[in-house]
Amino acid sequence: MSVIATEAIEEGRPEDGRPSSAMPKTRKRLSWAWLGTVPFFAFIMVFLIWPTIVIGMQAFKNKDGSTGTKNVGKAMSGEYLRAFKTTANLSIITAVVGGLIGILLAYAISTLERPRFLKKAVTTFSGVASQLGGVPLAFAFIATLGSQGLVTLWLKDHLSFDLLEHGFSIYTFRGLIVVYLYFQIPLMVIVMLPAIEGLKATWREAAENLGASKLRYWIHVGIPILSPAALSGVVLLFANAFSAYATAYALTAGQVNLVSIQIGFFLQGNVLDDPALGYSLAFWMIVFMALSILIYQLLQRRTSRWLR
Amino acid sequence: MAAMTTRQRPRFGLAAIVILCGLFFFVPLYAAAKFGFYSDFKHKFTLDPLKELTAGAKGPPFRTSVWLSVRLAASTTVASLVLMVPTMVWLHLKVPKLRPVAELVSILPYVVPAIALVAGASKAFRTAWPFILVNPLGMIPLYVIVALPFTYRSLDAGLSAIDLRTLAEASRSLGAGWLRTIRSVVVPNMVTSILGASFLTMAVVLGEYTISALLLHTTFPVYLVQATGDSPRGGPALSILSILVTWLLLGLISLTQRRRGSSPIASPLVRKG
Numbered sequence: 001m002s003v004i005a006t007e008a009i010e011e012g013r014p015e016d017g018r019p020s021s022a023m024p025k026t027r028k029r030l031s032w033a034w035l036g037t038v039p040f041f042a043f044i045m046v047f048l049i050w051p052t053i054v055i056g057m058q059a060f061k062n063k064d065g066s067t068g069t070k071n072v073g074k075a076m077s078g079e080y081l082r083a084f085k086t087t088a089n090l091s092i093i094t095a096v097v098g099g100l101i102g103i104l105l106a107y108a109i110s111t112l113e114r115p116r117f118l119k120k121a122v123t124t125f126s127g128v129a130s131q132l133g134g135v136p137l138a139f140a141f142i143a144t145l146g147s148q149g150l151v152t153l154w155l156k157d158h159l160s161f162d163l164l165e166h167g168f169s170i171y172t173f174r175g176l177i178v179v180y181l182y183f184q185i186p187l188m189v190i191v192m193l194p195a196i197e198g199l200k201a202t203w204r205e206a207a208e209n210l211g212a213s214k215l216r217y218w219i220h221v222g223i224p225i226l227s228p229a230a231l232s233g234v235v236l237l238f239a240n241a242f243s244a245y246a247t248a249y250a251l252t253a254g255q256v257n258l259v260s261i262q263i264g265f266f267l268q269g270n271v272l273d274d275p276a277l278g279y280s281l282a283f284w285m286i287v288f289m290a291l292s293i294l295i296y297q298l299l300q301r302r303t304s305r306w307l308r
Numbered sequence: 309m310a311a312m313t314t315r316q317r318p319r320f321g322l323a324a325i326v327i328l329c330g331l332f333f334f335v336p337l338y339a340a341a342k343f344g345f346y347s348d349f350k351h352k353f354t355l356d357p358l359k360e361l362t363a364g365a366k367g368p369p370f371r372t373s374v375w376l377s378v379r380l381a382a383s384t385t386v387a388s389l390v391l392m393v394p395t396m397v398w399l400h401l402k403v404p405k406l407r408p409v410a411e412l413v414s415i416l417p418y419v420v421p422a423i424a425l426v427a428g429a430s431k432a433f434r435t436a437w438p439f440i441l442v443n444p445l446g447m448i449p450l451y452v453i454v455a456l457p458f459t460y461r462s463l464d465a466g467l468s469a470i471d472l473r474t475l476a477e478a479s480r481s482l483g484a485g486w487l488r489t490i491r492s493v494v495v496p497n498m499v500t501s502i503l504g505a506s507f508l509t510m511a512v513v514l515g516e517y518t519i520s521a522l523l524l525h526t527t528f529p530v531y532l533v534q535a536t537g538d539s540p541r542g543g544p545a546l547s548i549l550s551i552l553v554t555w556l557l558l559g560l561i562s563l564t565q566r567r568r569g570s571s572p573i574a575s576p577l578v579r580k581g
Contacts, residue, residue: 033403039394051429051433055427128558139536141336243422245517264518267430282428289419
């Protein structure tokens, strides 16, 4: 809140800092103006910032109630460290694979001219599918790749290929990768499409006129311009997978050791450990999310430089 | 395939990518529909798994959960708009200097994801305001937070597209008060973005699982998970219906917002080019 107040007061001052006759009037009006945003910021304080502060306070509380870093340390060791590693693996794999496929798909739909409806169809679908996580998606994939799933049975009957024998089950880590790609790829398409469409035809023509081959154009122009967008997209996908809970829980019933699922166990009271440890896990998750979103924002700033 | 005709060189590679992705996105939906609505024994369309699931052997009945989700979606949408529309108009008109702050705040729900938010909220409100946790409709403020990135983004885009200052000045100089200006000039000019924000909020709330499951409120997605244990074919059947409802809501947005080339429901984190 102090940020707002300071800004409003600063605004009331003339820019050169000298007192002027108009000043009292200006200050009065502006100090009323920022009051209009108080309901919004107050709401955010109560329902977003306050719960976050509580997580921070609880995370740095020891079992006996004293302040300390014991739980924060414990949340990064043993089974919980493994949970962070599994979550990071899942997030990195789905971000990189989903990112690459997403880039290719975005490039394909912006290059292919027919069918005409293709681009519109894919972008609209991507907008929807990137939000379509959660329970229904998990069940759709159980119907597809579960033990009685359509594709599982089809592979068995027609190609005599048994997914389970080959080490794939939809209810495991590998299964989660496949399901997560369903919302990761569309999200990447949304992130990349503006950047790919921003590659100007004149740049390619200029490179060609100067005698550059297709490969050289991509190495010296295309990829350098697209890479901040691509990187930022991958970071966004990472964050997206890192915090997911519903899809993973509905699919694996908590069998895969993910951070979000561990936090859920603590909230359900299914853990014999110190209940306050759940807050330390949530604390670390927020730290990782904050870092990812920060990196994402910085990269996006670089991206938008070329997109004017 | 069709691309072959347009350029000198066939673009099999690109076409193959599109087709493979198309299959990956389509097959699960088809599988869920077939799994849930097609009887292997009778070889025909059936509603039995759906009936079995909605009959709900254990726990609260199906209808209660749907009704709860619908009430939550409607009231969260109203609450979001009541909070956000005046705030956004005010930010654009009166205190543009605070807009970067508000934009930063609008992406905070990504930093504090639902699973962390529910952990913090359950501790923060347990003693002071237990009704937030005990009463199912107490989740509304938390849902407003979860939907905030979408609401903010949609309304911000709508307000940036109109010349708000000129409109407001014209209306004021013709003698309208602030309330009348907002009601009869500003809001009619941002109907599209208000509708967009509403549909997105509804879609988010109808599909929300994490918060309601952990606060032990049986919303529709929570019911879906519970009941599928008893009826393995009912889960996919109901899932495909719920996916269709989500699509309908989000599809309505692209109907109201016809901007070519750009995705109608871009992620709130994605900057426009």
